[in-house]
Amino acid sequence: MSTFALSYENWFRPIAVCCGMGPARSGAEIVGEVLKVRMGWAFRAGIPLSSIAAARADSGPVSGWGVHGFGGRWLVNGSARGLVVLRVEPRCRVTAALVPVRLRELRLSLERPEEFLVALDRPV
Numbered sequence: 001m002s003t004f005a006l007s008y009e010n011w012f013r014p015i016a017v018c019c020g021m022g023p024a025r026s027g028a029e030i031v032g033e034v035l036k037v038r039m040g041w042a043f044r045a046g047i048p049l050s051s052i053a054a055a056r057a058d059s060g061p062v063s064g065w066g067v068h069g070f071g072g073r074w075l076v077n078g079s080a081r082g083l084v085v086l087r088v089e090p091r092c093r094v095t096a097a098l099v100p101v102r103l104r105e106l107r108l109s110l111e112r113p114e115e116f117l118v119a120l121d122r123p124v
Contacts, residue, residue, distance in 0.1 A: 002119045004028040005111040006039065008078030012065045016040075016078055021066060026078070028108060030119055035086075037094075037108065042067040043076050045094035045103060047086070055120050057113055058083040067096055072104035079109040084116060 006026045008016060016022045021040035029036045035052065037045040062080045069075060072091060077083070084107070091102040110116050 002030045002116075004116045004119075006076070006078050007082040007109040007111045009065065009080070012078050016066070019066075021078075023078075028110065028116065035120070037076060037106070039067055039076050039078075041098065043074070043094070043096050045092070045106070047088060047092055047094075047103070047106075049120070051088050051090060051092055052086050052120060053089040054087040055117055056085060057117065058085040058107055060085075060107075062107075062109075069096060069101070072102050073107075074101075074103060074105070075107045077107065077109035082110045082113045084108050084110060084113045 004027060021042050025040040026038055033049050035047045035049060062077060065077055067076050074096060086106045088103050091104045093100055094103045
């Protein structure tokens with residue numbers, strides 16, 4: 001089992017904690033053949049590792065902090081640093097803002113993105 005903390009901007013951390021999405025309730029974890037991702041009550045996913053078609057570091061801009069998405073593309077972040085993007089095929093069902101949705105792409109902000117990609121067996 002490998003566990004990875006989400007990264008948080010110092011200014012956003014207290015807001016996330018007050019909203020139930022802080023570091024104690026968030027993270028990514030590889031358990032057996034499943035990647036589990038959560039950000040408090042706002043996002044929960046169990047993605048089969050076999051469904052992760054691609055994973056890479058991401059330096060693209062972010063337009064918000066927290067949980068945002070539409071059309072199968074979701075951003076789960078507490079920071080604009082340490083981003084990775086996962087392409088999921090076939091799409092899998094996850095819960096975003098307590099609503100079931102289909103996930104095809106997930107962007108995450110992580111404290112150790114390089115180690116995460118290595119753990120997924122996707123070199124940086």
